[in-house]
Amino acid sequence: MDARLTWRPWIVLLAAVVLLYAGLSWRNRDENRISRRLEHLSKVFAKAPGESSLSSLRRAQEIAAAFTAQPEVRLGPYLPDLFNRQDLAAAVHHARALMDEIRASIRDKTTRVAEDRRSATTDLAVEGVFVYQGQGDRKITECRIQWVKEDGQWLIQAFEPQEVIKPPRRLRTQAPP
Numbered sequence: 001m002d003a004r005l006t007w008r009p010w011i012v013l014l015a016a017v018v019l020l021y022a023g024l025s026w027r028n029r030d031e032n033r034i035s036r037r038l039e040h041l042s043k044v045f046a047k048a049p050g051e052s053s054l055s056s057l058r059r060a061q062e063i064a065a066a067f068t069a070q071p072e073v074r075l076g077p078y079l080p081d082l083f084n085r086q087d088l089a090a091a092v093h094h095a096r097a098l099m100d101e102i103r104a105s106i107r108d109k110t111t112r113v114a115e116d117r118r119s120a121t122t123d124l125a126v127e128g129v130f131v132y133q134g135q136g137d138r139k140i141t142e143c144r145i146q147w148v149k150e151d152g153q154w155l156i157q158a159f160e161p162q163e164v165i166k167p168p169r170r171l172r173t174q175a176p177p
Contacts, residue, residue: 047102060093081131
């Protein structure tokens with residue numbers, strides 16, 4: 001039997017795997033871009049103890065730049081709604097200035113890209129740890145983010161927290177009497 005004949009099925013199989021991988025990665029590239037953008041934003045939002053005011057301002061502006069020029073940011077019943085990048089940057093900077101330390105991590109995330117690949121929705125849970133005047137607090141917030149693609153870049157059009165979950169400070173190690 002010719003050695004070339006034994007290699008043909010393997011070459012066909014390899015080509016099929018490469019095409020399948022390329023097709024799946026093309027299909028999921030928008031979801032991956034959004035996911036990477038969210039991970040980057042959670043790192044930018046974090047604040048280390050002793051961060052300078054200038055660094056905090058730069059990070060607030062970087063966060064605001066991830067939004068469209070006229071976003072719709074609804075933060076809840078006791079906070080003002082924000083409808084432009086300047087107000088958003090100012091609000092983020094103010095919130096970061098109040099906190100001694102901020103850590104944020106994404107716990108659960110589902111992104112759905114529209115058929116036209118021009119808009120998307122992400123539902124996610126963000127765990128935040130905040131230190132204010134030496135006191136720590138931890139909250140999990142479920143959020144909905146509406147995305148639009150502008151000039152090939154995914155930007156946040158709307159942001160709204162859905163529910164805040166305050167986990168218990170500690171779990172009981174034994175059943176109550």
